[in-house]
Amino acid sequence: MRAEKDGNKGFTLVELIVVIVILAILAAILVPQLLGYIDRAKKSQYILEAKNCMTATQAQLTNLYAHDTVMGLNEASMVGNNPYGDVSWLGTKTAKDILATADVDPYMMIVGMGDYETYKATNLKKAYTIYFIAYWPDKSVDPIFFNGTEWVSEYPWKSSGGNTFSVKGENIKLQFYFIDAPSTNMSNNWNELKRYLGVK
16 A cells, blocks of 8 residues: 555645746746737738728728718818818718728728819829728727838828828828718817827
8 A cells, every 4th residue: 555655645835836837937038929920910900990991991992082072171160161181971871881891990080082173183093092091900909001102000200291292102182081081070089099199
């Protein structure tokens, strides 16, 4: 009986401590890598959502272009009745269709296209071309931006005045359309986004 008990002895305290230390080291190495992988996967998901929104928006714009109209260009939708102010599509059928097609519900989404009044007589296609998107999927994560060429993490441009931005080396006057936002006041939405980004 005694010999049988001696043959079944367990781990010593030192052996258990060594195993725990090894597991702690492995966790310290693997957990940050796993978290980084999760963050990269989330960012890829947000970029995919933003691209879907861009495709859905461009489809709506193509439809508007076919009818030579730009929805929302009226005094009621302008900030301070400024003909170059931001246009609110919040709650409109067009915005709802864009979000439903992309199957998203972002915290904020702003689309910048060529200014209709500026380009309607010279190059109307610019008024229906997307040059900028700010896509903020959730208030707890960073927004992403389309700068006319690619998706980036940082706010891409500073205006040279009068909503004129450099896109692919060309100065384009933009008109901004709010597809989704927390406030009906466009200035409040811009200010919240800029505060979050630390942009003046």
